[in-house]
Amino acid sequence: MAASLRVGAPFRRAAARSEAGRLPPELQAELEAALAGEDPRLSFALLRRLHQARREAGSQEFLHELLEDSEIFLPEARKPPRNPELVARLEKIKAQLANEEYKRMTRNINCQEGNRFGTLAVMGRQVRSSKALVVTILNFIVTVAATFACTYLGSQYVFTEMAARVLSAVIVASVVGLAELYVMVRTLEGELGEL
CATH class of the missing domain: 1.20.5 (Single alpha-helices involved in coiled-coils or other helix-helix interfaces)
Incomplete structure (x- = not known):
């Protein structure tokens, strides 16, 4: 908190003029002692008494005019x-x-996470599952195609007409395809049940 102020040139001039002689002698001595140093400072208590004495003496200068170039001394706060x-x-x-x-x-x-799709173990299971599904579908297609071919070639000994051979091959391939589908659905249903 501010305890004193460094006086400026207007205050020094006013103190040196004849108006300063109108001050009480003890106040004049205190003022001269305060202004005598290298870094003249006035305490706020002395400033209040000076202001009161100048009012009583009938001075025409206002306090803010006298303190125009003065600086408030703020000591450093020590923590x-x-x-x-x-x-x-x-x-x-x-x-x-x-x-x-x-x-x-x-x-x-999760530090085990390899990418945004999940851990590498989950990805490996998904690849194995999709691989098994692709193998199952290829197995179904090859089985149906082989059944059709075998029935078509084997029916030449029973039927002489081409339409009868094709019809018998389609019927046998359809029956084998439906049986294969039934087995495939049961297998996938079991794998989905495990998940």
Whole structure:
């Protein structure tokens, strides 16, 4: 908090003029002692008494005119030394808060995750499952096609007409295809039940 002020040139001129002689002698001596130093400073209490005395003397100058180039002296505030125990506790609390913040930010991150689709193990299971599905579909197509071909070629010994051979091959291939579909659906249903 401000305790004094450094006086400027207007105040020094007013103090040197004849008006200063109208001040009480003890106030005049105190003013001269305050202005005598290299860095003249006036306390606010002395300034109030000077202002009151100048009013009573009938001075025509106002106080704000006299203090025009003056500066308020603000001493540096000294901070008391911090308690080392308090500093240690604060550092510990800061570390705990930073750790909690880190855990909160990283709670949904899985280090096992290989990409945005899931872990590599999940991806491997999906590849194996899709591989098994592709093999099953190819097996179905090859089985139906082979059944049709075998029936068509084998029916030449029973039927002489081409339409009868094709019709018998389609019927046998359809029956084998339906049986294969039934087995495939039961297998997929079992695999889906395991998931």
